[in-house]
Every structure is written in structure tokens, then in C-alpha cells.
Amino acid sequence: MTDCLSFGAIRNEADLEALARNEALAFNTPLDSCLSWLRDTREQVRVVRAGGEVLGGLVRYDMGQFFGGRSIRNIGIAGVAISPTARGRGVAKSMMRAALAEMHDQGVAVSTLYPTTFTLYGRVGYAVAGHRYQYRLPLPKLGRIESAREILPLDPSRDGDAVARFYRNVASNRPGWLNRNSHIWDRVYRHPAGRDVHAYGVAGGGGDIEGYVVYTLGEVARYPYTLNVRDVQVANREAARRVLALFSDCRTLARHATWYGGLDDSLLLEVPEVGTEISVAETWMLRIVDVRAALTSRGYPSDTTARIELDLTDDVVPANAGGFLLEVGGGEARASRTGDAAGADALRLDIRALASLYSGHLSARRLAELGQVKGPTASLNQADRVFAGPPPSMPDYF
Numbered sequence: 001m002t003d004c005l006s007f008g009a010i011r012n013e014a015d016l017e018a019l020a021r022n023e024a025l026a027f028n029t030p031l032d033s034c035l036s037w038l039r040d041t042r043e044q045v046r047v048v049r050a051g052g053e054v055l056g057g058l059v060r061y062d063m064g065q066f067f068g069g070r071s072i073r074n075i076g077i078a079g080v081a082i083s084p085t086a087r088g089r090g091v092a093k094s095m096m097r098a099a100l101a102e103m104h105d106q107g108v109a110v111s112t113l114y115p116t117t118f119t120l121y122g123r124v125g126y127a128v129a130g131h132r133y134q135y136r137l138p139l140p141k142l143g144r145i146e147s148a149r150e151i152l153p154l155d156p157s158r159d160g161d162a163v164a165r166f167y168r169n170v171a172s173n174r175p176g177w178l179n180r181n182s183h184i185w186d187r188v189y190r191h192p193a194g195r196d197v198h199a200y201g202v203a204g205g206g207g208d209i210e211g212y213v214v215y216t217l218g219e220v221a222r223y224p225y226t227l228n229v230r231d232v233q234v235a236n237r238e239a240a241r242r243v244l245a246l247f248s249d250c251r252t253l254a255r256h257a258t259w260y261g262g263l264d265d266s267l268l269l270e271v272p273e274v275g276t277e278i279s280v281a282e283t284w285m286l287r288i289v290d291v292r293a294a295l296t297s298r299g300y301p302s303d304t305t306a307r308i309e310l311d312l313t314d315d316v317v318p319a320n321a322g323g324f325l326l327e328v329g330g331g332e333a334r335a336s337r338t339g340d341a342a343g344a345d346a347l348r349l350d351i352r353a354l355a356s357l358y359s360g361h362l363s364a365r366r367l368a369e370l371g372q373v374k375g376p377t378a379s380l381n382q383a384d385r386v387f388a389g390p391p392p393s394m395p396d397y398f
């Protein structure tokens with residue numbers, strides 16, 4: 001069946017409507033919201049067709065992702081959906097291969113996604129590369145939290161740029177966090193079911209903000225409720241305390257506050273009592289789309305120098321296979337092609353293992369224990385120094 005498939009952009013309204021019906025069915029979402037989502041992201045929608053019939057599609061989020069303090073080009077994949085009548089025949093796999101070929105041609109460094117099955121995406125070279133951690137703080141237990149800082153309402157249309165600058169500063173030091181595009185920011189400020197979204201900023205000196213929080217309340221007209229935080233970032237301990245004070249001031253009717261962050265979460269570090277539940281809400285996968293772009297556009301520890309030969313296999317994007325020499329120094333890297341025969345010091349690995357190593361999800365030593373990287377200990381140690389960092393995370397969902 002996959003021989004007769006073609007892949008490409010939306011051609012007309014009929015294409016868009018056909019895909020919207022598949023999205024609505026796949027994700028149990030109202031057709032109207034699927035239509036408006038696809039219209040908003042139209043340029044980045046791709047469909048798979050058999051003859052003229054749209055069998056399914058996906059949406060690309062062209063954005064950045066921070067690794068080593070730099071933003072690299074990342075296309076997030078969302079809304080992968082195939083018509084129930086066409087499932088189980090390799091259509092999704094074929095569509096993902098075509099999507100990767102297009103991204104590679106466009107020089108994209110990596111692609112990320114939140115899978116509903118590891119199998120499909122593993123087949124085309126994605127690997128688990130990090131988690132999305134959820135914090136759930138019981139508020140009655142929090143007691144009163146005092147803070148001398150002021151907290152003020154934020155208006156996204158007026159303060160959005162300042163908030164985005166603030167977010168970027170925080171996120172650039174968190175491996176795996178998105179360098180958000182406008183669609184991801186929309187997800188922060190706009191609730192999919194049209195619920196009221198509340199935003200507050202912690203006032204710093206000189207009119208700047210030192211932190212912000214954006215949240216909705218639980219089910220309409222029901223209390224007690226949960227403060228469902230859509231985004232919260234703070235620059236320092238005082239700002240974290242101010243946000244926690246806001247939560248604690250809601251504690252007569254709010255039972256919990258939930259938010260997403262990394263394992264070294266700034267709010268969590270200021271919670272004064274035990275009892276915060278921490279869970280892995282979702283797991284994300286990463287695909288190295290273009291090895292050279294991925295290795296050279298990210299940042300590295302500034303005090304580390306290394307020279308590592310990588311001998312790679314990639315069964316989906318052939319241009320990534322073969323030998324690369326990675327030379328790291330001064331916080332950046334060069335990557336060049338090596339000859340055909342890999343040297344004795346080379347690390348031999350598949351593109352999937354490189355994805356887990358690259359994000360910092362698994363160390364080279366751990367991958368070697370798992371049999372996914374082969375090479376001498378000295379080269380494994382070098383790789384671990386180069387890709388070292390806090391555990392990767394991604395608070396945003398897309």
C-alpha cells in the first residue's frame with residue numbers, strides 16, 4: 001500500500017477538512033477546534049495521500065530547543081493521525097519518513113515529539129530523550145507564606161514581549177526546554193476550551209519582572225478547585241516565594257497547585273514542607289535530523305576540550321550515516337566527515353543512541369552498559385564530559 005502514497009502540504013480547503021476529520025476522530029477533539037488549529041498552522045500542515053484521498057497528516061512546530069545554552073532548530077511534530085480505515089499498513093511510518101526527509105533537506109537540526117506509542121517513532125529514528133515533570137502541591141499544608149515582593153496582573157498583549165524575554169533567559173539554561181514560537185506561546189495564554197487564563201508578574205527593580213505565573217482554575221463553578229499552572233518562571237528565591245505566597249493565599253478554596261518543570265525546579269526548592277507529588281506527566285522523544293547541524297549549533301561546557309570520532313548508523317536518513325569527527329573547545333564544536341574506516345578510538349552507535357546522549361538523557365557510559373554504544377572507555381568518558389548537564393526536561397506540551 002505504501003508504494004502509492006504521496007506526502008506534501010495542504011493544497012486546498014478539502015484537504016484541510018479531510019485531515020481535520022481524522023484529527024477529531026483520533027484525538028477525540030471537536031471538529032471545529034481541529035479546523036481552527038489546522039487553519040492557524042496551515043503552512044506547517046502536511047498530509048499523506050493515496051491518489052487524491054487524504055489518509056492522514058501531521059502538524060510541524062518550527063521552533064528552537066535549548067542545549068548547552070544555545071537554541072537549535074527543532075521541528076516539533078504534533079497531531080499525527082491516520083484514518084481508521086488506513087491504519088496498520090505502514091502509512092504513518094511512511095509519512096514520518098517523508099517528513100524527516102523534508103526536514104533534513106531544510107537543514108533542521110533535531111525533531112521532537114510526545115509519542116502515544118514509542119514503536120512508530122522508534123522505527124524512524126526517534127529515541128526517548130527526556131521527560132515532562134509535573135508537580136502537585138497540596139495547598140492547605142502549605143500554610144501562610146510571606147513575601148515582601150509585589151505581584152501584579154499581566155496583560156499578554158501589553159507584557160507579552162517582556163514575559164517572552166524573561167522566559168528565554170530562564171529556558172536557555174535548561175536543556176531540552178523550547179525556544180517557543182508564537183504557537184507555543186498561544187498554548188500558554190489560550191485555554192483550548194476558552195477558559196479564563198490568569199497571569200501575574202512578580203515586580204522586580206526598574207520596572208522589570210522577576211517572575212510570572214499563568215494559570216486557570218479547575219472545573220467551572222466548582223470549588224474547591226485546583227490552580228492549573230500553564231507556565232511559571234522565576235529568576236530567584238524571592239520571586240519563587242512570591243509565587244508560592246500567591247498559591248497559599250488561594251488555599252481556602254484551592255486544594256492543589258499543579259505546574260510543570262525540570263527536576264531542579266525553582267518553585268519546588270522553595271516549598272517549605274514535605275508533600276509535593278512529583279510525577280512524569282509525559283515522555284518526549286528526539287530525532288537527530290541532521291548530525292552536523294545538531295552537533296555544531298548547540299553549546300558545550302566552556303571549559304571542555306574534546307576530539308571524538310563517531311561512527312554512526314541511520315537506516316532512515318542515509319546522509320547521517322558514517323564517520324564524523326567532533327571537535328569541541330571554547331563552548332562550541334566543529335563536525336567534519338572522516339574517511340570510510342573508523343579509527344580504534346571511535347564510538348560506534350546508532351542515530352537513536354545519539355539522540356539520548358545528545359539530550360543528556362543517557363550518558364555514554366550508560367548507553368555502553370546497555371550495548372547501544374561501543375568504544376573505548378576514554379572515548380566514552382570524553383563524550384560524557386561533552387554532553388554533561390542537568391537531566392533534560394520540557395515543561396511545554398504540544
Ligand SMILES: CC(C)(COP(=O)(O)OP(=O)(O)OC[C@H]1O[C@@H](n2cnc3c(N)ncnc32)[C@H](O)[C@@H]1OP(=O)(O)O)[C@@H](O)C(=O)NCCC(=O)NCCS
Binds near residue numbers: 027080087091117123
Ligand atoms: C498511531 C497511528 C498514527 C499509527 O498509524 P498507522 O498507519 O496504523 O501506523 P503504521 O502502520 O505505519 O505503523 C508503524 C509502526 O508502528 C506500530 N504501531 C502502529 N500503531 C501502533 C499502536 N497503536 N501501538 C503500538 N504500535 C503501533 C506498528 O506496529 C508499526 O511497527 P512495525 O514497523 O513493527 O510494523 C494511528 O493508529 C493513529 O492515528 N492513532 C490515533 C492518533 C495517535 O495516537 N497518533 C499519534 C500521536 S503521537
